[in-house]
Each structure stands twice: as structure tokens, then as C-alpha cells.
Amino acid sequence: MRIAVAGGTGCVGKLVVERARAAGHDVVVISRSQGVDLTNGAGLDDALRNVATVVDVSNIQTISKRASTRFFETTTRNLLKAEQRCGVNHHVLLSIVGIDRVNWGYYHGKRRQEGLVLAGPVPATILRATQFFEFAVQSLTLFPGPVAVVPRMRTQPVAAAEVAAELVRLAEGPALGRVPELAGPEVMMMSSAVRRVATVRGPRKAVISVPWPSAAGRSMANGGLLPAGPGPRGTLRFGQWLTETAKTDAAQ
Template sequence: MRMVVAGGTGLVGKLVVEEARKAGHEVVVISRSRGVDLTTGAGLDEALRGADVVIDVSNIETLSGKKATGFFETVTRNLRAAEERAGVKHHVLLSIIGVDRVEWGYYQAKLNQERVALAGPVPATVLRAAQFHEFALQSLTRMGGPIAVVPSMLSQPVAAREVAAELVRLAAGDPVGMAPEIAGPEPLRMADLVRKVSRRCGPRKWVLGFPMPGRAGRAMATGGNLPTGPGLRGRQTFDEWLNELR
């Protein structure tokens, strides 16, 4: 099967590419470094020629809900239009557990992206995942200085590689709309995970769990990012992942 991975040079994208190739699929990577611009559509028709399925794990790093909405909606509409022209049969989108319960700008942008993807002319599958184990390391190193400010969040973190493998499995099958959510083995506090990473491999910082304001903050702190029903549960614990870092 010919799989196109949008955002295939990012954290999850690289793992999706690896898992797809491991499963014997032909893989095409979409990224600006490969001459394809998802925000303008430049290069998309060539990249999607002969494709069976597109896996979209593209992302934007921003705290602005407006910017996130503009990015995700534009990218998804460009992909869907190019898919229809190319005769692609399946669109697979990675999303986040809790986007329908946590009223935060970025999450609302992802929720809107889900709607655009599912309403398009090409049948789609949406996989909502919990925060990755790697999110704790990113939170620690995102900003310089001696303090790492982390949202007060209760999550059920999952290994990014396990999410990548599930995306590939779903892509190889028939479209299902909303797929069962994937999360890790156990609920954990994000600030505690960041502290563990700091102690284990540095940089050593004072980790401050900061309650985000309003309903979004309350939802994050009280389980809005936890899975709500039966679904896939990753096998690798956070501590097992942490032990692999060094």
C-alpha cells in the first residue's frame, strides 16, 4: 500500500514512517524540506499521485487558538482537495483525547480539524491519543531558565511509537470515522513526570505545576484529558520509557 505521511519529519511522523515501512508499505513523506507546502498546497498533487491513504500528523507550535485553527483548517482542506483529485481512498488524522471537553484554543482548533476531515469527500478515520511520554521532556526543555512551568494536567501518557503503530494499522484498513481512543497504562500528573525527567537526565529545573485559568484549566486538572471509554491502552509505562533515555 502507498502511504503518504503529512508531517513525516516530526516526532510522530518519523515513527509513523518507520512503522509503515516495517509493515511493508511504500511511504511518501510530505514536508517543506521535501518540497511540499501544506499551507499553500504547493507540491501536493505530485506527492499524492498513486497514493492509497494519507496519514496526517502535521502540527503547529502555538498558544494562539486563532493561528492553530487557521493552520489546521487550511492544511486539512488542502489535503482533502488534493486527495479527491488523486483518487485517495482513506484519510487518517491524529487528534488529542479531550478536545471535545477541554475548552482551550488549541484543542478547539483540533476539534474543528476533526470535523473538517470527517466532512470531506474522502472517507476518514480520526484517532485521538493521550499526551506522549515525550511531552514531559518537551515541557522541560521548551524554555530556558531555571524554572519549567507546566500546566496542572492529569493525563494518561502513551508511547509515541505505539500511537504511530496504531495509525499505520488503521490506515491499512477501512475508514471507521472516530476510532477508539489510545492512551497509556495509567493516569499520571504531568508536573510529576516533568520532575522525573529533570532528575533523570536534566536539565535540572524547579518544576512548577501551574493551574490554567477558567474552565479549560479545571478540565485539564480534573481528568478532561483522560479517555472516557474502552479503547487501546499502550503497554510501555512512563518509567519504562524514561529508563530508555539513558
């Protein structure tokens, strides 16, 4: 099968590309570095030639409702229109657990993206996943200095590699609409995960957990980002992942 991965050079995208190629699929990477721009549609028709399924894991780093909505509306419309022109028959979207319960600016854009995909011209599957283990590393290293400030958040994080594996599995099958949410095997506070990263692999920092002064912040702290029902669960635990990645870092 010929699969295109939108955002194929990002954290999850690279893993989706690797997993799909390991499964024997012909993979097209959609990214600006490959001459394809989702924001204006440049290069999309050529990239989607003879593609059966598109996996969209494209992203923007913002907390702005306006910026998030503008990005996801524009890129999703461009992608769906090009898929329709090129005869793509399955669109697989990665989304986030809890975006309909936590009214945060970035999540507004993701909700809009989901709506466009489900109402769009290409049969679709949407997988919502919880925060990745890698998010704890990003939270620790986001800003320089001796202190990392982390929002108070209950989470059930999952390994990005397990998210990638589930996306490829879904891409290989028929469109299913919204599927059960994917989460990791254990619930924890995000600040606890970040402290463990600081201790095991560094950089060593003081980690401060701060509640966001808003309804969205209260929802995050009270479990709004946890899965609301049964669904697939990752098997890799955070401690095991952290030990393995620390060993890999030390060997490089």
C-alpha cells in the same frame, strides 16, 4: 501499499514513516523539506500520485485559537481536495483526547479539523490519543533557566511509538470514522512526569505545577484530557520509557 505521511518529519511523523516502511509499505513524506507545502497546496498532487492512504500528523506550535483554526482549516482543506483529485481512498487523522471537553485555543483548531475530515470527500478514520511521553521532556526544556513551569494536568500519557504503530495499523485497513481513544497504561499528574525527567535524564530543574486560571485549566486539572471510555492502551510504562531513553542519550 503506498502511504503518504503529512507531517512526516515531526515527532510522531518520523515514527509513522519508520513503522510503515518496516511493514513493507512505500512511504511518501509530505513536508516543506520535501518540497510540499500544506498551507498553500504546493507539490501536493505530485506527492499523492498513486497514494492509497494519507496519515495526517501535521501540527502547529501555538496556543492561539485563531492561529490554530486558520492552520488546520487551510491545511486540511488543501489536503482533502488534493486527495480527491488524486484518488486517495483513506484519510487517517491523529487528534487529541479531550478536545471536546477542554475549551483551549489550540483544541478549537483540532475540533474544526476533525469536522472537516468527517464531512470531507475522502473516507476517514480519526484516532484521538493522549499526550505523548515526549511532552514531559518538551515541558522541561521549553524555556531556559532553573525552573520549569508546568500546567496542572491529569494525564494518561502514551509512547509516541505506540501511537505511530496504531496509526499504521489503521492506515492498512478500511475507513472507520472515529475509533476508540488511545491512551497509556497509567494516570499521573504531568508535573510528576516532568520531575521524573529532570531527575533521570535532566536538565535538573525545579518543577512548579501551576493551575491555569480558566475553565480550560480547571478541566485539565480535573481529568478533562483523560479517555472517556474503553479503548486501546499502550503497554510501555512511563518509567520504563524514561530509563530506556536516558540510556540511549548517554550512549550517543
